[in-house]
Amino acid sequence: MIISEWLHRVRDSRPLVHNMTNLVVNNIVANALLALGASPVMAYANEEVGDMAAMAGALALNMGTLNPSLVSAMQVAGQSAQQAGVPIVFDPVGVGATKYRTQTANAITSQLQLTVLRGNAGEIGVMVDSGGRVSGVDSQGAEEGLPYAMKQYAMDHHVVVVATGETDFVTDGETIWKLQNGHPLLATVTGSGCSLTGIIGAFLAVVDDLQNFEKCAKAVIAAITCVNVAAEQAATVAKGPGTFQAAWLDALYHLSDRQVDHQAIISVLDMKL
Amino acid sequence: MIISEWLHRVRDSRPLVHNMTNLVVNNIVANALLALGASPVMAYANEEVGDMAAMAGALALNMGTLNPSLVSAMQVAGQSAQQAGVPIVFDPVGVGATKYRTQTANAITSQLQLTVLRGNAGEIGVMVDSGGRVSGVDSQGAEEGLPYAMKQYAMDHHVVVVATGETDFVTDGETIWKLQNGHPLLATVTGSGCSLTGIIGAFLAVVDDLQNFEKCAKAVIAAITCVNVAAEQAATVAKGPGTFQAAWLDALYHLSDRQVDHQAIISVLDMKL
Amino acid sequence: MIISEWLHRVRDSRPLVHNMTNLVVNNIVANALLALGASPVMAYANEEVGDMAAMAGALALNMGTLNPSLVSAMQVAGQSAQQAGVPIVFDPVGVGATKYRTQTANAITSQLQLTVLRGNAGEIGVMVDSGGRVSGVDSQGAEEGLPYAMKQYAMDHHVVVVATGETDFVTDGETIWKLQNGHPLLATVTGSGCSLTGIIGAFLAVVDDLQNFEKCAKAVIAAITCVNVAAEQAATVAKGPGTFQAAWLDALYHLSDRQVDHQAIISVLDMKL
Numbered sequence: 001m002i003i004s005e006w007l008h009r010v011r012d013s014r015p016l017v018h019n020m021t022n023l024v025v026n027n028i029v030a031n032a033l034l035a036l037g038a039s040p041v042m043a044y045a046n047e048e049v050g051d052m053a054a055m056a057g058a059l060a061l062n063m064g065t066l067n068p069s070l071v072s073a074m075q076v077a078g079q080s081a082q083q084a085g086v087p088i089v090f091d092p093v094g095v096g097a098t099k100y101r102t103q104t105a106n107a108i109t110s111q112l113q114l115t116v117l118r119g120n121a122g123e124i125g126v127m128v129d130s131g132g133r134v135s136g137v138d139s140q141g142a143e144e145g146l147p148y149a150m151k152q153y154a155m156d157h158h159v160v161v162v163a164t165g166e167t168d169f170v171t172d173g174e175t176i177w178k179l180q181n182g183h184p185l186l187a188t189v190t191g192s193g194c195s196l197t198g199i200i201g202a203f204l205a206v207v208d209d210l211q212n213f214e215k216c217a218k219a220v221i222a223a224i225t226c227v228n229v230a231a232e233q234a235a236t237v238a239k240g241p242g243t244f245q246a247a248w249l250d251a252l253y254h255l256s257d258r259q260v261d262h263q264a265i266i267s268v269l270d271m272k273l
Numbered sequence: 274m275i276i277s278e279w280l281h282r283v284r285d286s287r288p289l290v291h292n293m294t295n296l297v298v299n300n301i302v303a304n305a306l307l308a309l310g311a312s313p314v315m316a317y318a319n320e321e322v323g324d325m326a327a328m329a330g331a332l333a334l335n336m337g338t339l340n341p342s343l344v345s346a347m348q349v350a351g352q353s354a355q356q357a358g359v360p361i362v363f364d365p366v367g368v369g370a371t372k373y374r375t376q377t378a379n380a381i382t383s384q385l386q387l388t389v390l391r392g393n394a395g396e397i398g399v400m401v402d403s404g405g406r407v408s409g410v411d412s413q414g415a416e417e418g419l420p421y422a423m424k425q426y427a428m429d430h431h432v433v434v435v436a437t438g439e440t441d442f443v444t445d446g447e448t449i450w451k452l453q454n455g456h457p458l459l460a461t462v463t464g465s466g467c468s469l470t471g472i473i474g475a476f477l478a479v480v481d482d483l484q485n486f487e488k489c490a491k492a493v494i495a496a497i498t499c500v501n502v503a504a505e506q507a508a509t510v511a512k513g514p515g516t517f518q519a520a521w522l523d524a525l526y527h528l529s530d531r532q533v534d535h536q537a538i539i540s541v542l543d544m545k546l
Numbered sequence: 547m548i549i550s551e552w553l554h555r556v557r558d559s560r561p562l563v564h565n566m567t568n569l570v571v572n573n574i575v576a577n578a579l580l581a582l583g584a585s586p587v588m589a590y591a592n593e594e595v596g597d598m599a600a601m602a603g604a605l606a607l608n609m610g611t612l613n614p615s616l617v618s619a620m621q622v623a624g625q626s627a628q629q630a631g632v633p634i635v636f637d638p639v640g641v642g643a644t645k646y647r648t649q650t651a652n653a654i655t656s657q658l659q660l661t662v663l664r665g666n667a668g669e670i671g672v673m674v675d676s677g678g679r680v681s682g683v684d685s686q687g688a689e690e691g692l693p694y695a696m697k698q699y700a701m702d703h704h705v706v707v708v709a710t711g712e713t714d715f716v717t718d719g720e721t722i723w724k725l726q727n728g729h730p731l732l733a734t735v736t737g738s739g740c741s742l743t744g745i746i747g748a749f750l751a752v753v754d755d756l757q758n759f760e761k762c763a764k765a766v767i768a769a770i771t772c773v774n775v776a777a778e779q780a781a782t783v784a785k786g787p788g789t790f791q792a793a794w795l796d797a798l799y800h801l802s803d804r805q806v807d808h809q810a811i812i813s814v815l816d817m818k819l
Contacts, residue, residue, distance in 0.1 A: 024572040024588050026297040030463035035514045042297050045340040048373035067591040100594035188799065190576035240796025241581045250513025253461065299570040303736035308787045315570050318613040321646035523786025
């Protein structure tokens with residue numbers, strides 16, 4: 001299935017994505033999902049997250065501004081999603097920065113069966129324990145070791161793993177894809193990564209067989225490519241980070257088949273494992 | 274009083290609107306109120322909401338991301354507003370989606386004397402129990418039954434009821450008004466409805482006799498018309514949802530007498546009750 | 547050191563600013579810091595704020611939407627920052643509006659050794675108890691008494707005090723500086739003051755001797771000037787508050803040496819104390 005077909009599927013079915021994201025980005029995540037053609041909902045209370053997650057097309061968890069009651073609600077929502085067969089994408093924001101974040105990320109990945117784990121190269125390096133080849137949030141030199149550590153982790157944990165940065169890597173535990181769309185201005189706007197996490201949720205919601213990891217990985221690749229091609233489009237009209245953010249939402253809204261299919265730069269990384 | 278006179282009153286008196294709204298839209302609600310010429314404040318703690326609500330021109334409650342301590346603080350704020358004669362507008366976001374939202378909306382409407390109840394057609398359909406003619410959040414076919422169920426509810430509960438959508442309905446329990454301004458891009462930006470709730474608060478704050486329901490309804494009609502005429506203006510320059518949001522704030526800031534008075538499309542719905 | 551040198555220092559070292567700010571402005575504060583070239587992080591949980599504050603270049607506290615657990619976490623973060631020699635800037639949003647805000651502002655200023663206290667003229671008037679010459683949030687007539695009360699407070703409490711408004715005042719307890727850049731559209735966008743608080747944090751993070759109050763004051767003056775000169779630039783292209791906000795972020799991103807050094811309007815107020 002080519003990328004535009006995934007995009008059509010999202011726009012046609014307008015999936016409900018239940019986001020439990022952070023205080024900084026709630027607004028931009030909702031607007032990015034709306035612009036793309038999905039239906040965002042944010043719900044955080046223990047009293048309702050189980051109900052909401054079970055009826056959603058996907059659950060997107062993000063620990064950017066975590067606290068104990070949020071973490072507990074994420075677990076309630078996650079258990080409910082799992083029982084209902086709703087895919088879960090998890091974004092371990094800032095893992096490694098504080099002990100609490102690392103403990104929480106470990107608790108969530110060990111207690112829930114995720115469909116996708118997504119972070120920047122630094123975060124994913126911490127999660128997959130790539131032998132210290134990645135430090136901080138810097139994706140420099142990531143190709144040397146990270147994608148292979150990701151692949152091992154994906155195989156061991158039955159999860160699609162995504163590391164985003166100047167180059168994005170996606171693996172289902174068998175293949176490693178390398179994606180090279182995007183624009184540096186994306187990194188100057190808070191919430192572009194968190195929005196991608198929500199948008200990955202929207203694409204997972206239209207996967208017909210969630211047990212097929214390759215299919216899930218391809219939905220994820222479509223999601224990333226849409227976000228990044230929209231960024232390339234936005235950069236042609238933006239005058240800086242402020243106008244870029246608005247133009248990026250405009251571009252998500254107007255993304256054409258031609259754009260996403262013809263501008264996509266996707267390759268399979270040589271298997272060195 | 275024509276619409277521009279209501280708008281002048283808001284801009285001249287710059288009423289303080291105490292918003293207890295959701296985590297997704299705090300920023301856009303504040304910016305919309307500022308752009309229009311009102312003075313927003315957000316306060317959520319039990320320790321201060323009573324004080325804040327009592328000194329405000331209006332209290333705007335929105336349960337978009339509710340939790341038990343927020344609900345409890347809303348009740349404290351609401352009781353305080355009521356004692357001080359401060360009008361309350363309530364936005365039952367997502368009522369019907371989860372049991373917790375439905376219980377909360379019922380608790381708030383039964384414990385507080387609201388001035389205005391505002392939601393989209395689906396939410397208001399749930400609130401006024403319009404005999405199942407409205408399902409979900411879809412306003413299709415709403416005219417068949419919803420406005421009349423709203424009128425009955427308004428009469429029974431002494432509250433102005435507002436359902437927004439492609440067409441907006443407002444009723445004071447005697448008359449049903451039908452408003453037909455606005456633009457589809459409004460629905461592509463999160464928080465446009467929540468911002469309207471805050472702006473309705475600003476217009477209620479300048480009503481001189483809150484016991485006069487017809488007057489309150491007319492203030493509400495002025496608020497909706499300002500928001501929707503600004504959207505029409507914004508759509509003439511926007512290239513998509515991102516630039517639309519910025520242009521809508523610009524348009525709220527520059528709204529002229531001529532625009533709001535000449536572009537308004539307001540009619541009285543035939544009384545079939 | 548001229549203003550552009552401060553700006554270069556921020557951009558070169560990309561300091562981590564730990565913000566504990568309010569629910570309305572998290573997003574714009576993060577975007578303003580990113581646009582300027584700093585690295586924002588938001589963290590609120592008692593479980594991690596100590597770790598985060600200790601590793602940050604500055605801690606920015608803002609009580610815009612306070613509650614008891616946030617206040618407690620601010621104190622934990624503040625103690626940790628202090629022990630680690632990390633400068634603290636505090637923004638007492640809405641102090642004087644409710645008893646709870648006043649109590650909280652007093653608790654924070656008495657328990658933590660701040661580097662900078664920043665608010666609008668009304669808030670700073672309440673904090674420094676300027677003999678009732680300032681009421682509400684109106685900066686009219688501020689020059690008559692406020693700057694001198696600020697200077698006394700700065701001397702007594704060993705803190706740089708900043709009151710922003712149409713004219714901004716900064717004092718280290720010895721000198722009072724008067725800053726006259728900026729644009730009225732800044733006041734039509736929520737979070738411009740809160741963003742300045744975060745940006746002051748970024749400039750404090752690059753002060754080499756935090757015990758030197760004059761140096762701290764000059765870093766603060768550089769921060770305010772950058773924010774205000776960017777606003778002047780943005781106003782030349784904005785069509786209202788919505789496009790102004792985007793243009794302001796663009797302008798922060800592109801601020802040139804020439805702009806900040808040549809457009810700055812800074813004077814020393816005559817010492818009448």
